[in-house]
Amino acid sequence: MKQLLKKLTHRKRRTGAAPSALAFPDAAAAENYLKALAPIPTGTIQADNRITPQYDLHIIVPCYNVARTIVRCVDSILSQKTGYTFFVSLVNDGSTDKTPELLERYRADPRIEILTQSNRGLSGARNRALEHIRGKYILFVDSDDTLRKGAVEALLSKAVETNADIVQGGFVNITGHGLVFGRTGYREGSAAETGQTPYGMAWGKVIRSSIFAHLKFPEGYWFEDTLFAFCIAPFRPALYLLPAYVYIYARNPLGITLRSRKKAKAVDTVWIMRYLMADLAQKKEVHSAQVQQLLLQHIALAWYRLSHLDETVQQAAFLVMQQMYAAYYAPQDICVQDSRLLALHQALAAKNYGQYLAAAENQALGLQTQIKGETYDTSAAFGQQYGPRRDRDHADELLPAYRPQQGSV
Numbered sequence: 364m365k366q367l368l369k370k371l372t373h374r375k376r377r378t379g380a381a382p383s384a385l386a387f388p389d390a391a392a393a394e395n396y397l398k399a400l401a402p403i404p405t406g407t408i409q410a411d412n413r414i415t416p417q418y419d420l421h422i423i424v425p426c427y428n429v430a431r432t433i434v435r436c437v438d439s440i441l442s443q444k445t446g447y448t449f450f451v452s453l454v455n456d457g458s459t460d461k462t463p464e465l466l467e468r469y470r471a472d473p474r475i476e477i478l479t480q481s482n483r484g485l486s487g488a489r490n491r492a493l494e495h496i497r498g499k500y501i502l503f504v505d506s507d508d509t510l511r512k513g514a515v516e517a518l519l520s521k522a523v524e525t526n527a528d529i530v531q532g533g534f535v536n537i538t539g540h541g542l543v544f545g546r547t548g549y550r551e552g553s554a555a556e557t558g559q560t561p562y563g564m565a566w567g568k569v570i571r572s573s574i575f576a577h578l579k580f581p582e583g584y585w586f587e588d589t590l591f592a593f594c595i596a597p598f599r600p601a602l603y604l605l606p607a608y609v610y611i612y613a614r615n616p617l618g619i620t621l622r623s624r625k626k627a628k629a630v631d632t633v634w635i636m637r638y639l640m641a642d643l644a645q646k647k648e649v650h651s652a653q654v655q656q657l658l659l660q661h662i663a664l665a666w667y668r669l670s671h672l673d674e675t676v677q678q679a680a681f682l683v684m685q686q687m688y689a690a691y692y693a694p695q696d697i698c699v700q701d702s703r704l705l706a707l708h709q710a711l712a713a714k715n716y717g718q719y720l721a722a723a724e725n726q727a728l729g730l731q732t733q734i735k736g737e738t739y740d741t742s743a744a745f746g747q748q749y750g751p752r753r754d755r756d757h758a759d760e761l762l763p764a765y766r767p768q769q770g771s772v
Contacts, residue, residue, distance in 0.1 A: 390686035393679035401630035404583030414496045419447040421498030425488030429506040430461040439509035445516040451475045452492035457482030486580035486587045500569040507613045514609035518569045528600035531568035532609030549604035567610035585631040593639035632665040652698040659704045666723035
């Protein structure tokens, strides 16, 4: 068990010396190289969505070839016991398996609409439902994940009580083999008061629908949830955090998180960051600790996402990101105080690739979620009660062991 957990969470620190010379004469040559590998998508974040809040909550579930998991996902939504009203959009994004047939089971339920379109990807599926928002709040649920019992009631009751723009709960990571290998929880309170930095994925939180009145996910890009970091967080919405684990996140081997490794399309991490930063700079003063920290953190995250690709790609990405960073921050523009971020700023200001590698890795490793406590194999945890089953069907019964202690994160 410990060895498997180690494989899931451990990264070997880079020890080799950086190349003495970069493979490109300038950022323009580096960008041309990256564009040949992964053309820049043309998706936009601008939208004009219609909002008619007939319900307390609009739940959006993108569905693409998820016959194996979609029934479990939808049933976890429909079984929510709550005094609040909710409406569910199931978006069939051009599935070629039995997903459309399984979705038809739910057509008679008045709480559900089934939308069908040709394949547009995760962003396009979410955007289809966002065109007509029917709730005061929105909740995104991925079709291979599930809501925990009481999730809707916990999130919405706190949203109503605090008048928060976003209420976010904790989540549990679980593999397809039934191994719960990590969890993220929070101290209860507003993010501003507690000083906590919540995760940036779209799912597992209720979001005031007005936030998406003129906003949508950029289609064609991987890492579309970067939208939350650059288009929502900098404008300081009222964000409230719950200690309860409301969401079960399945680590999908076919998902972007794992599938992007060693794929040229991972270069989208550079393109989407540059696009969203340019949009942010048009709307907000960027010379603040908040925005500079945001950009530096995502540069480090881009290093991590590209570290599985060859050295030439990493050098090209460095030059493009260094040029982007220099467009907003001169060497003397130091707003951040964190030592790791300051080291990354100095490396970018000096255009020093070797220093950048060390600083980006140090920052990325510092941001990795620390898994606290034990991990459980569901078959071992349930023993004779459930036998040798190793899928996650019974994970919800296991999770009470993961409730955070008072004052823990």
